[in-house]
Amino acid sequence: MKHFKAMITITLRKSILDVQGKTVEHALHSTNFTSIDQVRIGKYVELTVHAADAQQAMSIVDDACKNIIANPIMEDHHIALEEISVGEHA
Template sequence: MSQEYHCRIYVTLRPSVLDPAGVAVQSGLHQLGYESVEKVRIGKYIELTVTAEDKTQAETQVDQMCDRLLANPVIENYSYEITALETTGGHS
Protein backbone atom coordinates (compact mmCIF):
# COMPACT_ATOMS: atom_id res chain seq x y z
CA MET A 1 0.00 0.00 0.00
CA SER A 2 1.36 3.41 -0.94
CA GLN A 3 2.06 6.13 1.59
CA GLU A 4 2.43 9.88 1.19
CA TYR A 5 5.65 11.48 2.43
CA HIS A 6 6.34 15.14 3.12
CA CYS A 7 9.80 16.14 1.92
CA ARG A 8 11.81 19.19 2.93
CA ILE A 9 14.78 19.76 0.63
CA TYR A 10 17.66 22.15 1.32
CA VAL A 11 19.94 23.12 -1.57
CA THR A 12 23.12 25.12 -0.90
CA LEU A 13 26.14 26.10 -2.92
CA ARG A 14 29.24 24.03 -2.28
CA PRO A 15 31.67 25.87 0.05
CA SER A 16 34.21 26.27 -2.78
CA VAL A 17 31.70 28.09 -5.04
CA LEU A 18 31.55 31.89 -4.94
CA ASP A 19 28.11 33.16 -3.85
CA PRO A 20 27.55 36.61 -5.41
CA ALA A 21 24.01 36.83 -3.99
CA GLY A 22 25.36 36.10 -0.52
CA VAL A 23 28.04 38.79 -0.93
CA ALA A 24 25.37 41.31 -2.01
CA VAL A 25 23.16 40.46 0.98
CA GLN A 26 26.13 40.70 3.35
CA SER A 27 26.98 44.13 1.93
CA GLY A 28 23.38 45.27 2.33
CA LEU A 29 23.29 44.08 5.92
CA HIS A 30 26.52 45.95 6.65
CA GLN A 31 25.00 49.11 5.13
CA LEU A 32 22.04 48.67 7.48
CA GLY A 33 24.42 48.57 10.44
CA TYR A 34 24.71 44.82 10.95
CA GLU A 35 28.50 44.76 10.90
CA SER A 36 28.61 41.53 12.94
CA VAL A 37 27.48 39.50 9.89
CA GLU A 38 30.58 37.76 8.54
CA LYS A 39 29.36 35.23 5.94
CA VAL A 40 26.13 34.94 3.99
CA ARG A 41 25.31 31.99 1.75
CA ILE A 42 22.05 31.89 -0.20
CA GLY A 43 20.28 28.60 -0.87
CA LYS A 44 16.93 27.12 -1.81
CA TYR A 45 14.26 25.45 0.30
CA ILE A 46 11.78 23.16 -1.43
CA GLU A 47 8.79 21.30 0.01
CA LEU A 48 6.98 18.54 -1.83
CA THR A 49 4.83 15.49 -1.22
CA VAL A 50 5.58 12.15 -2.86
CA THR A 51 3.73 8.86 -2.86
CA ALA A 52 5.88 5.77 -2.40
CA GLU A 53 5.68 2.19 -1.18
CA ASP A 54 8.01 2.97 1.74
CA LYS A 55 10.43 5.60 3.04
CA THR A 56 13.38 4.05 1.17
CA GLN A 57 11.54 4.41 -2.13
CA ALA A 58 10.61 8.01 -1.23
CA GLU A 59 14.28 8.75 -0.51
CA THR A 60 15.29 7.23 -3.86
CA GLN A 61 12.76 9.43 -5.66
CA VAL A 62 13.96 12.57 -3.87
CA ASP A 63 17.61 11.75 -4.59
CA GLN A 64 16.80 11.36 -8.28
CA MET A 65 14.77 14.60 -8.38
CA CYS A 66 17.59 16.53 -6.73
CA ASP A 67 20.26 15.06 -9.02
CA ARG A 68 18.21 15.62 -12.19
CA LEU A 69 16.45 18.95 -11.59
CA LEU A 70 16.28 20.50 -8.13
CA ALA A 71 20.03 20.85 -7.54
CA ASN A 72 23.08 21.19 -9.73
CA PRO A 73 25.38 18.49 -8.29
CA VAL A 74 28.44 20.19 -9.82
CA ILE A 75 28.11 23.34 -7.70
CA GLU A 76 25.41 22.55 -5.10
CA ASN A 77 24.91 20.22 -2.16
CA TYR A 78 21.51 19.07 -0.99
CA SER A 79 20.01 17.43 2.04
CA TYR A 80 16.46 16.51 2.89
CA GLU A 81 14.07 15.38 5.60
CA ILE A 82 11.27 12.97 4.80
CA THR A 83 8.33 12.26 7.11
CA ALA A 84 5.35 10.02 6.52
CA LEU A 85 2.03 11.85 6.41
CA GLU A 86 -0.68 10.47 8.62
CA THR A 87 -3.39 8.59 6.83
CA THR A 88 -7.03 9.35 7.57
CA GLY A 89 -8.00 5.70 7.92
CA GLY A 90 -10.70 5.96 5.24
CA HIS A 91 -10.72 3.80 2.14
CA SER A 92 -11.04 5.08 -1.42
Protein backbone atom coordinates (compact mmCIF):
# COMPACT_ATOMS: atom_id res chain seq x y z
CA MET A 1 0.00 0.00 0.00
CA LYS A 2 1.34 3.41 -0.94
CA HIS A 3 0.42 6.80 0.45
CA PHE A 4 -0.23 9.88 -1.61
CA LYS A 5 -0.98 13.52 -1.07
CA ALA A 6 -3.63 14.91 -3.40
CA MET A 7 -3.72 18.62 -4.11
CA ILE A 8 -7.07 19.51 -5.62
CA THR A 9 -7.86 22.80 -7.31
CA ILE A 10 -11.53 23.59 -7.89
CA THR A 11 -12.60 26.44 -10.15
CA LEU A 12 -15.90 27.51 -11.67
CA ARG A 13 -16.45 26.04 -15.11
CA LYS A 14 -15.30 28.27 -17.95
CA SER A 15 -18.90 28.66 -19.15
CA ILE A 16 -19.89 30.27 -15.84
CA LEU A 17 -19.14 33.91 -15.19
CA ASP A 18 -16.76 34.10 -12.24
CA VAL A 19 -18.04 37.32 -10.69
CA GLN A 20 -15.49 37.22 -7.87
CA GLY A 21 -12.63 36.74 -10.36
CA LYS A 22 -13.92 39.63 -12.47
CA THR A 23 -14.14 41.89 -9.43
CA VAL A 24 -10.56 41.08 -8.43
CA GLU A 25 -9.46 41.62 -12.04
CA HIS A 26 -11.02 45.09 -12.01
CA ALA A 27 -9.35 45.83 -8.68
CA LEU A 28 -5.99 44.77 -10.14
CA HIS A 29 -6.50 46.92 -13.21
CA SER A 30 -7.43 49.92 -11.10
CA THR A 31 -4.21 49.47 -9.09
CA ASN A 32 -2.14 49.51 -12.29
CA PHE A 33 -1.67 45.74 -12.68
CA THR A 34 -2.90 46.21 -16.22
CA SER A 35 -0.96 43.27 -17.63
CA ILE A 36 -3.03 40.82 -15.54
CA ASP A 37 -6.14 39.28 -17.09
CA GLN A 38 -8.49 36.29 -16.81
CA VAL A 39 -8.59 36.08 -13.01
CA ARG A 40 -10.37 32.95 -11.82
CA ILE A 41 -10.99 32.30 -8.14
CA GLY A 42 -11.46 28.82 -6.78
CA LYS A 43 -10.89 26.49 -3.87
CA TYR A 44 -7.94 24.36 -2.84
CA VAL A 45 -8.37 21.04 -1.06
CA GLU A 46 -5.52 18.89 0.23
CA LEU A 47 -5.89 15.30 1.44
CA THR A 48 -4.02 12.03 1.79
CA VAL A 49 -5.09 8.75 0.27
CA HIS A 50 -3.71 5.22 0.42
CA ALA A 51 -3.92 2.96 -2.61
CA ALA A 52 -2.01 0.22 -4.44
CA ASP A 53 -0.55 2.68 -6.90
CA ALA A 54 -0.85 6.21 -8.24
CA GLN A 55 -3.44 5.23 -10.82
CA GLN A 56 -5.76 3.78 -8.18
CA ALA A 57 -5.19 6.78 -5.90
CA MET A 58 -6.05 9.13 -8.76
CA SER A 59 -9.19 7.16 -9.50
CA ILE A 60 -10.36 7.31 -5.85
CA VAL A 61 -9.72 11.04 -5.55
CA ASP A 62 -11.34 11.77 -8.92
CA ASP A 63 -14.42 9.83 -7.85
CA ALA A 64 -14.54 11.78 -4.57
CA CYS A 65 -14.27 15.04 -6.51
CA LYS A 66 -17.10 14.13 -8.85
CA ASN A 67 -19.33 12.99 -5.97
CA ILE A 68 -18.75 15.45 -3.15
CA ILE A 69 -15.67 17.67 -3.28
CA ALA A 70 -16.72 19.47 -6.46
CA ASN A 71 -20.10 19.97 -8.11
CA PRO A 72 -19.58 19.05 -11.79
CA ILE A 73 -22.55 21.20 -12.85
CA MET A 74 -20.66 24.34 -11.95
CA GLU A 75 -17.08 23.38 -11.13
CA ASP A 76 -14.01 21.85 -12.76
CA HIS A 77 -11.38 20.12 -10.66
CA HIS A 78 -7.72 19.41 -11.18
CA ILE A 79 -5.82 16.85 -9.11
CA ALA A 80 -2.06 16.80 -8.54
CA LEU A 81 -0.80 13.66 -6.82
CA GLU A 82 2.45 13.18 -4.93
CA GLU A 83 3.63 10.01 -3.18
CA ILE A 84 4.49 10.50 0.48
CA SER A 85 6.06 8.26 3.11
CA VAL A 86 3.75 6.60 5.66
CA GLY A 87 2.72 8.92 8.46
CA GLU A 88 3.82 12.06 6.68
CA HIS A 89 1.25 14.77 7.01
CA ALA A 90 -0.16 16.50 4.00
